[in-house]
Amino acid sequence: MTDRAAKKKAVHARLMSLEESELAAAIAHYEAYMADSHLSDRETHDNDDMAIARENADLAHAFEAPVQTHHGKIDAIENTDWSLSDTVGPGAVVSFGGRNFVVCVSTQRFEVDGETYMGISTQSPIYQAMAGLKEGETFTHNGKDVEIESVL
Numbered sequence: 001m002t003d004r005a006a007k008k009k010a011v012h013a014r015l016m017s018l019e020e021s022e023l024a025a026a027i028a029h030y031e032a033y034m035a036d037s038h039l040s041d042r043e044t045h046d047n048d049d050m051a052i053a054r055e056n057a058d059l060a061h062a063f064e065a066p067v068q069t070h071h072g073k074i075d076a077i078e079n080t081d082w083s084l085s086d087t088v089g090p091g092a093v094v095s096f097g098g099r100n101f102v103v104c105v106s107t108q109r110f111e112v113d114g115e116t117y118m119g120i121s122t123q124s125p126i127y128q129a130m131a132g133l134k135e136g137e138t139f140t141h142n143g144k145d146v147e148i149e150s151v152l
Helices: 003-036 047-078 125-130
Strands: 093-096 099-104 109-112 115-121 138-141 144-151
Touching (some): 003 099
Parallel strands (some): 099 115
Antiparallel strands (some): 093 144
């Protein structure tokens, strides 16, 4: 395996790990609030107990959207072609302006082998500006010309 392929494989693995962690956290929040929303059949409950249970049910449902979002991101990561590429497209790792981006889904910043990366979606304006370009080509973003330093 080449250094480029190993680097891309490591970035892909970290991206998937990041989203799996985010999904697990969202599920844990959802389940915790759902558990707290159920009243026991063996106890008598006052209005405060019922209000707290209802509030916890509402909070649990608020965490349902992030669960679905992270499921969708994992689906996108799993269904993206991660082979080496010399063109900016889904699954590409792109560097410009001293920063590294992974084209697939939007993420927070993450580290791989001492380098910082951030996921961007194919709907993002910056991706739209550079889609289909190759290393050394330029695109305009926020009124500035930007040169693509590398594409994996």
